[in-house]
Amino acid sequence: MNEDNxxxxxxxxxxxxxxxxxxxxxxxxxxxxxxxxxxxxxxxVYIAESIxxxxxxxxxxxxxxQGMEYQRPSLCSVKTIFGTNFLGQSTLISxxxxxxxxxxxxxxxxxxxxxxxxxxxAAAGYFGGVVDDIVVWIYSTLSNIPWIILVMAFAVVLNDDxxxxxxxxxxxxxxxxxxxxxWVGICRLIRGEIIKRKESEYVLAAKAVGCxxxxxxxxxxLPNVFHIIIINFSLRxxxxxxxEVIISFLGLGDANxxxxxxxxxxxxxxxxxxxxxxxxxxxxxxxxxxxxxxxFGDALRDCxxxxxxxxx
Amino acid sequence: xxxNGKNLVEVKxxxxxxxxxxxxxxxxxxxVKAVDGVSFKIESGKTLGLVGESGCGKTTVGRSMLRLxxxxxxxxxxxxxxxxxxxxxxxxxLRRNMQYIFQDPYGSLNPRMTVGSIIAEPLRVHSVGSPExxxxxxxxILKRVGLSSDHARSYPHEFSGGQRQRIAIARALVLEPxxxxxxxxxxxLDVSIQSQIINLLQxxxxxxxxxxxxxxxxxxxxxxxxxxxxxxxxxxxxxxxSAKRLYxxxxxxxxxxxxxxxxxxxxxxxxxxxxxxxxxxxxxxxxLGCPFHPRCPxxxxxxxxxxxxxxxVGTETEHLVACFRALxxxx
Numbered sequence: 001m002n003e004d005n006x007x008x009x010x011x012x013x014x015x016x017x018x019x020x021x022x023x024x025x026x027x028x029x030x031x032x033x034x035x036x037x038x039x040x041x042x043x044x045v046y047i048a049e050s051i052x053x054x055x056x057x058x059x060x061x062x063x064x065x066q067g068m069e070y071q072r073p074s075l076c077s078v079k080t081i082f083g084t085n086f087l088g089q090s091t092l093i094s095x096x097x098x099x100x101x102x103x104x105x106x107x108x109x110x111x112x113x114x115x116x117x118x119x120x121x122a123a124a125g126y127f128g129g130v131v132d133d134i135v136v137w138i139y140s141t142l143s144n145i146p147w148i149i150l151v152m153a154f155a156v157v158l159n160d161d162x163x164x165x166x167x168x169x170x171x172x173x174x175x176x177x178x179x180x181x182x183w184v185g186i187c188r189l190i191r192g193e194i195i196k197r198k199e200s201e202y203v204l205a206a207k208a209v210g211c212x213x214x215x216x217x218x219x220x221x222l223p224n225v226f227h228i229i230i231i232n233f234s235l236r237x238x239x240x241x242x243x244e245v246i247i248s249f250l251g252l253g254d255a256n257x258x259x260x261x262x263x264x265x266x267x268x269x270x271x272x273x274x275x276x277x278x279x280x281x282x283x284x285x286x287x288x289x290x291x292x293x294x295x296f297g298d299a300l301r302d303c304x305x306x307x308x309x310x311x312x
Numbered sequence: 313x314x315x316n317g318k319n320l321v322e323v324k325x326x327x328x329x330x331x332x333x334x335x336x337x338x339x340x341x342x343x344v345k346a347v348d349g350v351s352f353k354i355e356s357g358k359t360l361g362l363v364g365e366s367g368c369g370k371t372t373v374g375r376s377m378l379r380l381x382x383x384x385x386x387x388x389x390x391x392x393x394x395x396x397x398x399x400x401x402x403x404x405x406l407r408r409n410m411q412y413i414f415q416d417p418y419g420s421l422n423p424r425m426t427v428g429s430i431i432a433e434p435l436r437v438h439s440v441g442s443p444e445x446x447x448x449x450x451x452x453i454l455k456r457v458g459l460s461s462d463h464a465r466s467y468p469h470e471f472s473g474g475q476r477q478r479i480a481i482a483r484a485l486v487l488e489p490x491x492x493x494x495x496x497x498x499x500x501l502d503v504s505i506q507s508q509i510i511n512l513l514q515x516x517x518x519x520x521x522x523x524x525x526x527x528x529x530x531x532x533x534x535x536x537x538x539x540x541x542x543x544x545x546x547x548x549x550x551x552x553x554s555a556k557r558l559y560x561x562x563x564x565x566x567x568x569x570x571x572x573x574x575x576x577x578x579x580x581x582x583x584x585x586x587x588x589x590x591x592x593x594x595x596x597x598x599x600l601g602c603p604f605h606p607r608c609p610x611x612x613x614x615x616x617x618x619x620x621x622x623x624x625v626g627t628e629t630e631h632l633v634a635c636f637r638a639l640x641x642x643x
Contacts, residue, residue: 202423205480210434219425224424
């Protein structure tokens with residue numbers, strides 16, 4: 001017993017170990033700080049927008065007044081530091097705004113898919129029988145539909161003003177569409193892990209002690225698969241960002257707010273005319289974020305893998 | 313209460329079959345007869361040793377008794393209550409008094425919980441005392457099993473196998489149960505640690521007036537700890553008597569073979585070692601007649617068709633055996 005152990009009371013030693021090991025991976029930590037930077041930017045945009053809700057809109061209108069004209073990148077002013085698009089809108093501001101759109105949508109979609117996938121997977125795995133059959137049937141059906149069509153169908157339906165008085169159109173429509181269609185992966189994963197663990201001796205021991213089913217699921221089984229949820233979250237986050245880009249590229253996102261997908265969609269037709277900066281800004285922003293998230297997610301998985309835990 | 317007031321636990325004709333399912337429609341094509349009609353009783357404060365080779369259904373007997381595994385048929389009486397007919401709430405009440413110690417101390421402790429919360433869990437589940445009182449109870453039981461109260465804050469992976477088994481024992485005993493099923497509690501441990509744990513279990517039995525069902529495959533351990541011993545073969549009990557009598561004069565040919573295989577500290581020159589041929593038959597397709605007949609050195613024609621049920625040989629100490637030859641030889 002050393003000082004360290006006593007201090008770690010109530011704190012799961014797995015996390016303690018994992019973060020210690022993670023800190024030793026320099027490259028992963030760089031990626032972590034890049035991702036953290038993106039999040040800070042998103043929060044900054046969110047705060048700036050809540051102080052002045054017309055921030056993005058002002059730029060649109062203001063620039064519109066100046067005529068529909070490109071401005072090449074130059075260091076002369078903030079508006080033209082990355083150039084502008086054909087409406088004279090600043091690429092820099094659009095790109096920054098895109099960070100917020102992408103992260104907000106990906107985060108909300110992840111939370112929704114975990115909130116649906118984890119309880120369903122846990123119930124299916126633990127109770128088995130009819131419950132299992134129903135859950136498996138639902139997700140098999142859902143995963144048989146090509147996801148892009150499913151997401152588009154959801155996005156179109158949710159964007160309809162007749163549903164919930166149009167409250168779900170725009171951003172909520174996008175993350176609901178992604179979240180409601182992509183819980184299958186995590187559900188399958190959790191179901192498998194619960195099936196694997198429900199016959200283990202510590203679960204039998206909990207049963208022998210007299211624990212209820214919900215106590216066994218929430219106190220014994222889920223804490224033991226929590227690292228899997230975290231790893232899945234970090235790796236799925238990237239694909240959710242991509243989905244947001246694709247949806248807004250297809251014009252199903254929020255029409256009034258800048259997003260990377262819309263930038264790429266607009267820039268793709270201009271590329272042949274030598275207007276390269278808008279495409280570059282959006283794709284570089286996506287590329288750096290995806291790469292950093294993937295590398296960090298992989299490192300996190302290595303550090304949280306229980307089989308590698310004993311090695312110090 | 314069952315017929316005999318002294319008996320804390322009584323098992324009657326317990327059968328646990330696992331269905332074998334095959335094909336698309338998961339039709340049941342057969343059963344693995346893990347436990348096939350086991351009956352015994354345990355007096356209050358005594359230890360019954362349940363011995364047999366791996367796969368003979370020892371663990372299934374223990375788990376079925378606590379309803380951790382669903383039994384196919386049979387009855388289990390505990391303190392006069394019929395365990396299999398209890399409601400959910402009644403079962404929870406009963407489980408307060410009957411606890412289970414698992415074989416593998418590496419698997420039976422939740423790796424994400426501190427030792428303190430593992431041991432306090434039974435108290436919390438049964439709403440015993442206030443949080444402070446529970447904390448005291450945990451510290452007390454930790455000392456009782458030979459650990460210190462500082463250990464409550466550590467995680468299971470910080471402990472050795474022996475210490476972990478002490479933690480598992482503490483969890484089983486913190487509710488002060490009457491009856492504990494010990495499912496091979498020492499077979500996963502080093503030989504040097506085994507005796508410590510056995511002695512701990514014996515001390516606790518004396519101090520807390522516990523009744524044990526002690527499941528093991530190690531005959532030396534069983535001899536040391538048990539008052540009575542039941543020998544199992546292929547889901548059935550083939551011999552039952554006091555520990556002393558079993559080791560002095562085993563009657564069933566299977567028991568004889570087992571006992572002849574115990575290594576001795578002072579080998580006698582002309583000790584006869586009975587070597588059994590073949591494998592244990594599959595419990596999904598047990599042989600007709602006496603399940604032991606294909607390997608039995610003294611089997612005769614009728615053993616292939618008829619089964620001798622467990623019968624008293626009529627000695628002073630109760631001695632039951634399921635073998636025609638043994639019963640004839642004795643009478």
